[in-house]
Amino acid sequence: MEQDIVLTMRGICKSFPGVKALNDVDFTLRKGTIHALMGENGAGKSTLIKVLTGIYPMDAGEIRIDGTEGAISIRSPQEAQSYGISTVYQEITLCPNLTVAENMFIGRTRARTVDWKGMEKRAGELLDSLGIPARPRQQLGSCSLAVQQMVAIARAVDTDCKVLILDEPTSSLDDNEVEMLFKLMRDLKARGVGIIFVTHFLEQVYEVSDQITVLRNGELVGQFDVEALPQVKLVELMIGKDIADLAVIKKNAPCETQEVLYEAEGLSSSESRPFDFHIAKGEVNGFTGLLGSGRSESVRAIFGADPVTGGQVRVNGKKVRIQKPLDAMKNGIGYLPEDRKRDGIIADLSVRENIILALQVIKGMNHPFSRAKAEAFADEYIKALEIKTASTETPIKSLSGGNQQKVILARWLLTHPQYLILDEPTRGIDVGTKTEIQKLVLKLAEEGMSVTFISSEIEEMLRTCSRLIVMRDRNIVGELTGGELTQEHVMRTIAGGGN
Amino acid sequence: MNKQDNIQTVRRREPITDTQLLLTITICIFVSMYVLAMLIWGGGFRKPQMLFDMLNDNAFLIIISCGLTIVMITGSIDISVGGVTALVAMVGVMILNGNLGLFNGLIASLGLGEQWRIVFALLMALLIGLAFGLVQGYLIACLQIQPFIITLAGMFFARGMITIISVDPQKAPQELMDILQNRIEIAWLGSPNKKGVMIPARMEIGVIVALAVVFLVYFLLRRTQLGRGFYAVGGNQQSALMLGVNVRKTRFLAHLLCGLLSGIAGFVFMMHTGAGNATNATAAEMNAIASSIIGGTLLTGGVGNVIGTLFGVLTLSTIKSIVTTSGLRDPWWQSITTGAMLCFFIVLQSVVLMRRAKNKEKK
Numbered sequence: 001m002e003q004d005i006v007l008t009m010r011g012i013c014k015s016f017p018g019v020k021a022l023n024d025v026d027f028t029l030r031k032g033t034i035h036a037l038m039g040e041n042g043a044g045k046s047t048l049i050k051v052l053t054g055i056y057p058m059d060a061g062e063i064r065i066d067g068t069e070g071a072i073s074i075r076s077p078q079e080a081q082s083y084g085i086s087t088v089y090q091e092i093t094l095c096p097n098l099t100v101a102e103n104m105f106i107g108r109t110r111a112r113t114v115d116w117k118g119m120e121k122r123a124g125e126l127l128d129s130l131g132i133p134a135r136p137r138q139q140l141g142s143c144s145l146a147v148q149q150m151v152a153i154a155r156a157v158d159t160d161c162k163v164l165i166l167d168e169p170t171s172s173l174d175d176n177e178v179e180m181l182f183k184l185m186r187d188l189k190a191r192g193v194g195i196i197f198v199t200h201f202l203e204q205v206y207e208v209s210d211q212i213t214v215l216r217n218g219e220l221v222g223q224f225d226v227e228a229l230p231q232v233k234l235v236e237l238m239i240g241k242d243i244a245d246l247a248v249i250k251k252n253a254p255c256e257t258q259e260v261l262y263e264a265e266g267l268s269s270s271e272s273r274p275f276d277f278h279i280a281k282g283e284v285n286g287f288t289g290l291l292g293s294g295r296s297e298s299v300r301a302i303f304g305a306d307p308v309t310g311g312q313v314r315v316n317g318k319k320v321r322i323q324k325p326l327d328a329m330k331n332g333i334g335y336l337p338e339d340r341k342r343d344g345i346i347a348d349l350s351v352r353e354n355i356i357l358a359l360q361v362i363k364g365m366n367h368p369f370s371r372a373k374a375e376a377f378a379d380e381y382i383k384a385l386e387i388k389t390a391s392t393e394t395p396i397k398s399l400s401g402g403n404q405q406k407v408i409l410a411r412w413l414l415t416h417p418q419y420l421i422l423d424e425p426t427r428g429i430d431v432g433t434k435t436e437i438q439k440l441v442l443k444l445a446e447e448g449m450s451v452t453f454i455s456s457e458i459e460e461m462l463r464t465c466s467r468l469i470v471m472r473d474r475n476i477v478g479e480l481t482g483g484e485l486t487q488e489h490v491m492r493t494i495a496g497g498g499n
Numbered sequence: 500m501n502k503q504d505n506i507q508t509v510r511r512r513e514p515i516t517d518t519q520l521l522l523t524i525t526i527c528i529f530v531s532m533y534v535l536a537m538l539i540w541g542g543g544f545r546k547p548q549m550l551f552d553m554l555n556d557n558a559f560l561i562i563i564s565c566g567l568t569i570v571m572i573t574g575s576i577d578i579s580v581g582g583v584t585a586l587v588a589m590v591g592v593m594i595l596n597g598n599l600g601l602f603n604g605l606i607a608s609l610g611l612g613e614q615w616r617i618v619f620a621l622l623m624a625l626l627i628g629l630a631f632g633l634v635q636g637y638l639i640a641c642l643q644i645q646p647f648i649i650t651l652a653g654m655f656f657a658r659g660m661i662t663i664i665s666v667d668p669q670k671a672p673q674e675l676m677d678i679l680q681n682r683i684e685i686a687w688l689g690s691p692n693k694k695g696v697m698i699p700a701r702m703e704i705g706v707i708v709a710l711a712v713v714f715l716v717y718f719l720l721r722r723t724q725l726g727r728g729f730y731a732v733g734g735n736q737q738s739a740l741m742l743g744v745n746v747r748k749t750r751f752l753a754h755l756l757c758g759l760l761s762g763i764a765g766f767v768f769m770m771h772t773g774a775g776n777a778t779n780a781t782a783a784e785m786n787a788i789a790s791s792i793i794g795g796t797l798l799t800g801g802v803g804n805v806i807g808t809l810f811g812v813l814t815l816s817t818i819k820s821i822v823t824t825s826g827l828r829d830p831w832w833q834s835i836t837t838g839a840m841l842c843f844f845i846v847l848q849s850v851v852l853m854r855r856a857k858n859k860e861k862k
Contacts, residue, residue: 078743093741095734097517097801098727106724106731107743113722139516142855155742 004030005066006162006194007052007085012061014047016398019390021047022058025220027213029163029194031066034185036205036226037198039215040238040402040432045198048215049165053080053087066162078107086156090168092148094155096141100127100134104155126154130184146177153181157188164188165196170204182208202231214238235431260317261450262302262333262419267311269301273474274311277302279419279450284441286453286461289471289494295454296338298471299421302452303328303335315419329362334412338423338454340401344408347397351389351407352378354396358411381410386436402433409437419450426455438464458490470494517855521795521848522807528844529814536817540824547688548700553816558705559584559768559780561812564787564794565716566760568808570646571791572720573753574733574800575639579650580761581783582657583631585776587765589661590627591620592775595671599664617675621766628762629755631657636754640747646754654784661777669775676773679704705767712760716805729753733800789837790815793844814840 007029014022022044029035039045050056052063054074062071065083074080080087094103101116101123123136132150134143140151149169156164166185170178185195185208197209205212205226212229214221214237221237229237261281268274272294279285287295300306304322313322315331322328328335337343346354355378356369363369369377378392385406389399396404405425412420422441426434441451441464455461461468462485470478470493478493515523537544554561563580570577593599595616602619609615635653639646671679682701689699720726728749731739740746768780794811796803818840819833 077741078745081743087741089741093735093738095731095738095742095801097734098730099516102727102731103742106727107739109724112724114724114727116722141517 006031007066008064009048009052010062010064012048012051012063013059014051014056015059019218019398021218022051023218025061025215025218026223027220028223029196030211031162031194032189032192033210034189034195034197034208036209036212037196037215038205038212038234038238039221043215043238044218045215046167047218049087049167049196049198052163053077053085053165081108081159084160084162085165086159086161086163087165087167088149088152088156088169092145092152094140094148094152096139096148098140099136100138100140100143100151101136103140103151104158108159122158126158127151130154130157131180150177150181153184157184161193163194163196165198167198168200169197170199170201178204202234205234206231238431261315263314264302265312267301267313268309269297269304269306270309271306272297272301275301275476277469279452281418281450282445282448283467284445284451284453284465285467285469286455286465287469287471288454288458288461288490293471293494294474295471296423297474299335299423299452299454303333303421305335305337326361329358329415329417332416332418333421334358334415334417334419335421336405336408336412336423336425338427340405340408345396345404348395350393351382351387351396351399352392354407355381355410355414359414362415377414378410381414385410385413385440402429405429405437406433409440413444417449419452420444421452421454423454424456425453426457426460434460458487462487462490517797517802517852518795518804520851520855521797521802522804524847524851525793525795525807525810525814529810529817532814532817532821536821536824540821543820543824546690548690548698549820551688551700551702551706553813553820554706554709555701555703555771557812557816558703558709558771559764560783560786560790561709561809562712562760562764562767563783564790564808564812565712565805566757566764567784567787568791568794568796568803568805569716569720569729569760570753570757571788571796571798572729572733572800572803573750574736575646575750575753576788576798577635577646577650577653577754577757578784578788579631579635579653579657580757580764580787581780581785582654582661583628583758583761584765584768584783585779585781586657586661586664587624587627587762588769588772588779589664589669589775589777590623591766591769592669592671592773593665594620594623595675595769596669597672598669613675614678617678620769624762624766624769625759626762628759628765630758631761632755632758635758636751639754640751658777661775661779665775666777668777671769671773671775679770680773683707703771705770708763708767712763713805713809716760720805725749725752730801733802735801786815789841792841792848795848797848 005028007027009025009027012022012025012027025044025048027048037045037048047056051058052074054076057075063074064071065085068083072083074083098106101120104123104126105119120136127134127136130150132147132154134147134151140148143151153169169181185197189195197205199205209226211223211225212234213223214234216238259281260278263278265276266274267277275298277298287298289295297306301308304324304327308323313320320327320331322331325335346357352374356374359377360369375392381387382389382392387406387410388403396407399407409425425437429437438460441453445451453461453464466481468480468485468490469476470480470490472494480490480493533544543549563584567577567580590599594602597603602616606615606619631653635649638644638649680703682703684699684701686697686699689697692698720729728739728744731742731744732746732749736746769775772779790811791803791808792798792811793814794804794807794809796808815837818836822832822836
């Protein structure tokens with residue numbers, strides 16, 4: 001059995017200022033297996049992988065790899081590559097200005113010159129054999145994100161790799177592409193490559209993995225064979241809470257009061273077609289539809305995030321003009337954007353500064369809050385939302401994704417909006433925080449706030465919303481309430497099968 | 500079945516890269532501008548010597564711009580190049596005319612002839628250039644300091660050194676300049692003067708050096724791993740690191756090369772003028788940046804081509820010639836037109852690139 005093992009990590013420790021990211025973690029990878037690495041956000045998956053690829057130096061522990069005697073030290077991604085450890089990251093780590101072929105071969109050879117013909121020929125063969133729709137001489141930036149991801153995988157596959165790390169590789173791929181990737185993973189497995197597969201999608205873990213290692217709060221929970229670990233048990237291990245907690249959420253009741261808070265007639269923006277929309281006080285409703293159906297664009301129009309081109313808007317029955325986000329904020333509307341990294345956080349500012357930002361903008365930048373007051377606000381919401389941060393002064397970029405999202409949520413809650421729009425608030429967030437956010441939404445609604453919720457997970461929408469607006473091809477195609485709110489019915493409306 | 504068809508159609512199209520696109524634009528504009536000048540103002544523009552004069556006058560600028568193109572491709576900048584050029588020219592001239600005592604002693608004690616002064620001047624040129632590249636490259640690549648500020652300091656330092664070495668303008672001795680200013684005569688490209696005697700076209704040695712530099716840098720950028728590393732680092736530093744490019748070394752070498760090339764440019768400048776002066780090569784760094792940009796190098800890094808840079812220098816000097824030929828002899832007209840053209844180029848580039856990005860999104 002010993003010969004089967006390709007990679008052993010023992011007693012790995014890694015600390016960052018104020019946080020112990022990894023504490024005495026062991027990890028063993030066998031040849032020809034797909035090994036899922038699971039854990040909530042902030043469990044230490046990314047840190048473990050970055051230690052393994054030489055991006056972070058480890059504080060203690062040892063790494064052994066098949067083919068090299070004794071413990072090895074990996075100080076850079078190049079060294080990791082030379083030991084046969086290749087990584088494909090969630091964010092595309094290729095150079096968009098180079099050609100596809102170059103991206104597959106750069107940094108891999110000791111040769112001093114570039115053999116364009118040979119490189120492009122090999123790249124072409126590899127792309128063909130994997131069925132990737134890209135030309136070797138095409139500039140990478142002109143490919144779609146999914147294709148770029150596949151080029152990254154092709155590159156990793158082509159190096160003589162013993163250990164292939166796939167860090168959330170499926171998050172930007174559609175079902176077909178995921179299937180292609182899984183086929184590829186199984187091919188590689190048959191060739192004896194050990195694959196570390198990091199993902200949030202439970203079904204995908206069970207579809208391809210052989211073994212599962214679970215981390216929680218930087219510590220090893222255990223290593224299991226897939227057959228021995230039912231899905232419910234896995235979730236339980238990951239979040240370390242009673243699983244029953246997940247199911248018990250009281251659904252938002254359809255609104256009794258017909259007091260309309262916000263009403264739009266023929267609202268349109270540069271990105272969205274005209275649509276009508278309204279929301280009552282204390283109501284939770286949602287926009288649903290496939291990616292690109294216009295659901296995000298619609299709520300962005302409500303918030304004025306894209307230039308508004310027409311339509312009438314009433315808030316509390318009074319006609320108002322909402323042309324830009326500041327107008328919306330002054331009317332008590334908050335918007336948590338879909339792309340947290342780009343539109344949400346300001347990475348280098350502290351948690352405190354990120355929290356008070358929206359309120360400060362409403363108050364006016366010429367009237368700054370005193371430091372003490374700002375800290376009091378930040379402390380209050382860090383406690384209320386259980387944000388895990390070393391202090392109020394920690395830069396937000398060093399927080400985990402789920403905690404960053406909570407900070408952005410705190411930013412809006414601090415302004416006490418009457419209407420809050422949450423666009424994919426639970427994307428890329430662990431199960432525990434997801435439930436917390438869902439519960440929070442319902443609590444806010446009970447207190448009289450109106451909430452519009454968008455999520456790719458229909459199940460999540462059904463759990464929280466009392467009314468669903470279904471979009472297809474940038475048009476509203478249906479509105480579902482009450483008994484119509486079943487998964488099957490929603491799917492049918494999205495697909496356009498009719499009633 | 501359908502999916503397969505899709506792949507096929509994608510494959511058939513031959514897409515060009517941003518670099519190639521911008522290069523094409525530059526060459527087209529230069530050619531059309533020159534042809535227009537030949538048609539409208541005729542005279543000088545119709546003689547090949549006009550082109551050679553441009554090359555003779557701007558050989559040093561071509562070399563500087565090549566260095567700057569490399570640095571700009573990595574997403575960095577070097578504004579010390581003009582200062583280094585001037586410093587090298589000053590030191591070189593003073594070695595030639597014997598006003599630097601150190602070298603007089605060295606040459607005397609080694610018992611070498613006067614011609615050896617040229618060799619020492621060249622060695623010093625390379626040495627000074629390398630020294631600037633080394634220090635600046637180290638500070639920028641290894642200590643991660645803002646390149647703009649480091650090279651701004653380098654520029655002040657170089658300009659200051661010139662005045663420390665000599666407050667007075669210096670002149671190289673004629674007999675040595677005769678060696679340096681040997682010109683290559685190309686008879687078949689000559690043109691008749693007023694009396695109808697054929698005057699052959701003349702090209703200075705510096706032009707050969709400059710064209711050789713362009714060729715070598717082209718080879719470096721296109722054919723070597725290091726050269727592709729420059730592009731990778733400029734495209735996305737983090738990604739380049741992940742792809743196994745030694746980012747630190749790559750950035751260091753870019754600045755080292757740029758320093759070395761400004762040293763060579765200084766020597767070429769000295770060969771052309773034979774004079775050392777504190778105001779030599781004033782604003783050469785700005786002209787070099789402008790040339791690189793006109794040549795299709797993006798300040799944001801990752802995109803650029805040294806052939807484009809060569810055409811950038813020529814375009815810039817064509818604009819200046821046109822302005823002078825059309826009777827606007829006051830120097831500010833050159834600045835104003837250069838500024839306007841630069842603005843035009845940048846707007847054109849970003850419009851083209853933006854439309855490209857939009858098209859991609861639509862697909």
